[in-house]
Amino acid sequence: MFEPIAIDDPDDPRLAAYRFVRERDLVGRQGRFIVEGEVTLRLLFSFSARFAAESVLLAPERWAGLSDLFAQRAGRPPVYLAGRDVMSAVAGFPIHRGVLAVGLRGAEPAPAALIPPAPAPALVVGLVGLTNHDNVGGLFRNAAAFGADAVWLDAETCDPLYRKAIRVSAGAALTMPFARAASGSALLDLAERHALTPLALTPGGDETLDALEPPSRALLLLGTEGPGLPDAVMARARCLRIAMAVGFDSLNVATAGAIALHHLAGRRLAG
């Protein structure tokens, strides 16, 4: 039987990876990331998760409700139990839900390894310069909802495994494959090499989204709400706009992405 390990010393070295969660959010964790809360912990242990857990830290009263996660799993990580006061002292802020885990990033895959080879249908989301964790998390959630194969990120786009991005993604950051390329132009090079039609979503697009017959293989490119996609990216893509009311041309980028993914995924989805 799998037994959790009780810890009552906030300085116990086995909790080192949980120390100063917020400060470390800013500087990175050398191959690790933090998961918070039951829903995301369950996703981290689901078959669709892409990452292994290094350890789990629970308030003792959460163990009974979560022990099923460890019953049937080979190679399960240690589970530490510590009171909420100890958890909060280690993490440096109040851990109300009493559920934390450390995930291991592993090696990041190559972008092309994540998508079905041509001529199979493929739908990829490309994020260029998105530095807001809410937007990146929301786009992962939407990419998962509409069955995208992968998310590709340029170098400037922020980390989908940042705590807030994982939370806003409803855990999709743990399951949706993603990889990085250097820039928007590098994403377009990949699209060319792998027979993906590059589509740029922009309020100034020549065509409306609704008029587009979804290509069988597509890369949907999204940029920040203010400056939008770089001109050099738009010049190499079909530029699409979402029809909106006169005098209002502003949607949140994650929302605009959802509308485009809904259109592009179309017949691929469960009716």
Next chain:
Amino acid sequence: MFEPIAIDDPDDPRLAAYRFVRERDLVGRQGRFIVEGEVTLRLLFSFSARFAAESVLLAPERWAGLSDLFAQRAGRPPVYLAGRDVMSAVAGFPIHRGVLAVGLRGAEPAPAALIPPAPAPALVVGLVGLTNHDNVGGLFRNAAAFGADAVWLDAETCDPLYRKAIRVSAGAALTMPFARAASGSALLDLAERHALTPLALTPGGDETLDALEPPSRALLLLGTEGPGLPDAVMARARCLRIAMAVGFDSLNVATAGAIALHHLAGRRLAG
């Protein structure tokens, strides 16, 4: 020429409505609300705004860039200038942008007064039990983007004129007409009385959104992400679902609303 009024005493009674902004957010303001930042201030003074400003409070260096708002306006409210330290002392938290205003709610209109009478086309969004300001703000933004005529709220749905909701709405809370009814059932009574087809968006819907021919007059009902719309509401509406990938049936409610509005608005929008 319109002259702003310099104030350097945080206890000046003319600034009373700006005092303790955060604490007052929680208890209400007796017919007033607070607007923050240039974008929303400009919307409050635009022709499409539904509310009057009672006064404006600016850091002195913001005056030059905003004085155009007061040049051509009859009945303009007083503009107070105070340094950021005074503004922050009055408001009780740091006012980085140096732009605040107090708006007047006025009398709330009757729900039916906000929509075109039958048989003209009409698109109304009905929010039931939405207590998250991000979601309500996001839905106002999306309702504006897709040209909805109005938003109707049940009694439990939170205030669209709360500061955070205004900000997330990108100011649409100041321009999109809204009114309250007692409950989801009261919203359905209104729909019946005013020939609006009631549509309920729910993951368990019988029909997919895409298969629906948009009715000329519709009330789109949205509930909270967890519990969803009350059964009594769904029993009286056509229940629609958004087709999603197998194993993932979760979209943010504002995002789901945007997808449905995009479909329902369809031909009404600027191509």
